Each structure stands twice: as C-alpha cells, then as structure tokens.
Amino acid sequence: MMMTELFLLMLFITGKLSVTQAVFTVDNVPVQQGKSIVIPCLYNAEYINHPKYLCFGRTWAFCKDVMQTKHRMLSISDDQTQQIFTVTMKNVTTSDAGQYWCSVKTPGLDVKTSFQLKVKKATPELYVDDQMVTGYEGGHVVISCHHQTKKPIAWCKMTGTCVKTTGTMSGALVQLSSMDGGFTVTMSKLTMNNTGWYWCSAGDEQIPVHITVQRSTPNWESRSSFAWLIFLGSLLALACMALNVFRQQKQKCEMFSVSRRSESPYVSMKKPNIQQHEDKDFEAQDYEIMSSPVQSLEVQGKKAEGNESLKRDGGHITY
16 A cells, blocks of 8 residues: 555656646745745746646645635736746745745646745845846846855856857847946846846846836927927027017108108198289189198199299299
C-alpha cells in the first residue's frame, strides 16, 4: 500500500513538473516588513481563459490557495492581453515569508511555478523606489536598483535577455551605471514594444519592475503656455489691424474735408434796397448764392461788367 501511494505521488509530481514551464515568474524576492510587493506571473496563451490563483506551501503538491487560507490584503489581476496575472501583497509580515506558487487551474493537472518571498525587518539587500515606472515613446526612463552586496548585477526582461553593462532590449538602449548603494538602469529611445515586466537582480535575488511606455504628447503646462502665446499674439495682431484701419479712416476724413472746402466755397451776395430805381429788374432784394469753383469764377468774371451798372444805379456788392 505504501509503495502504491509513493508511486502515485511520484507520477503526480512528474506530471506537474512537465507543465510548470507553462508559467514563469521570478525566483527570490526580498521585501521589507510592512511594505507591499507585486509579483508578475506570465502564462501561455492556451491558459488565457483559465482561473488563476496563488498557492502557498513548501511543495506544490500540498500547497494551499492563499485567498482561502491567509487572512491578509492580497489581490490578483489578470491581464489577458499581455498574458500576465499579477499578485499584489500589501503590508507583508514575517509570517508571509516562504514558498509561493503562481498557479493556473486546468481540467487536468494545474500548471504552476514557484518563487521565494523573503521578508526582512530591516532594509532588504535589494529594493527599488517604485515597481511601476512610466516613460514616453522616444524618451527614456531611469530605475534605481538599491543593493548592499557585491554580488553580480543585471537588468533582465521577463522571458527575455539580460544586460549587465550595456546592450539593447526590443530596440531600446540599456545602460547600467554604478551609484552609491546600488546601480541605475537607463533605458533610452523607448518604443511601445518596451512596455512590460523587467527585474533588477543582484546575485540570486530579483525585484520586478513594470515599465509602461505611452505615446509622446506635450504636457498640459506646455500646451497652456503655447495657447497663451497664440492668444496674446492674436490680440496684438487685432490691435494693430484696428489701429491701421483707424489711421486710414482718419486720413480719408481729412482728405474729404479739404476737398469739400476747396470745391464748395460759400459766396454771399447782397443787393441793397434801391427804392428810387424804377426798373423792376432792380427791385430791392437780398439773396445768397452757393456755387462751385466754376460758378464762382463766372460770378467774379461778371463782376466787372456789373460794376458799371451798379455804379450807375448806386449799388454795391459784398463778399
């Protein structure tokens, strides 16, 4: 009976090991007590619609679903587009340390892969400032990987290659530089293909880091400044146009006024009462004549002729 159970257990373990490569994650993750940690678990496309869960236990054959056994803040989200489900553990304690399994339910044998969570009361030997980093297409991002060891360092893409000094990843340039208490990773010339999960490593420990690359767009502050410049420029242009129109209208008015004065002079001619004259054509009357320059000249031309008559009649003319 004992041999039969042992045989069945070995068969079960063999079957499990044959499918563990369908799920991939990090190996050893350090975290400080009271902090949060996000663990990515990648899976094959054939498991997109399968339920995912996190299992806890020293061996995968006897591990238990964390959501059903541990009363703590834990959440699982599944990104089926990227074929990654992430496990977020908040406010970790030393009792949370141990072996975990990224697991996918299947009609037959569940597929799993494990990682070791190390919870430290003090600052861990490896950590990052932020696991979630955002960059822009064509730009760059800088990740600070803090570590207190002299172990070999590297920057790796999950299910991809690793860079130890300089290199490229999906078209982006990668540069590792030393700093006090760790090293920095600079990824430049980012493309949309650089969105994904990476990790800092020092020795056998890794810290997952997710990089999100967004389309390059100007920030709102730049847009606002540019809009104000356009607005002020438009106001200045309108003011200049209004001033120019005002000047043109003023010049037209002045020219029109001068033209009216030169073309329409006012001529007043009065004839005094001549009661003693018997001719009806020279009866007493007052009259005014408005004439054009031509008419004015005609009047002046006839003035000489009329003087003789007026002298004879005793009349006078006033301008």
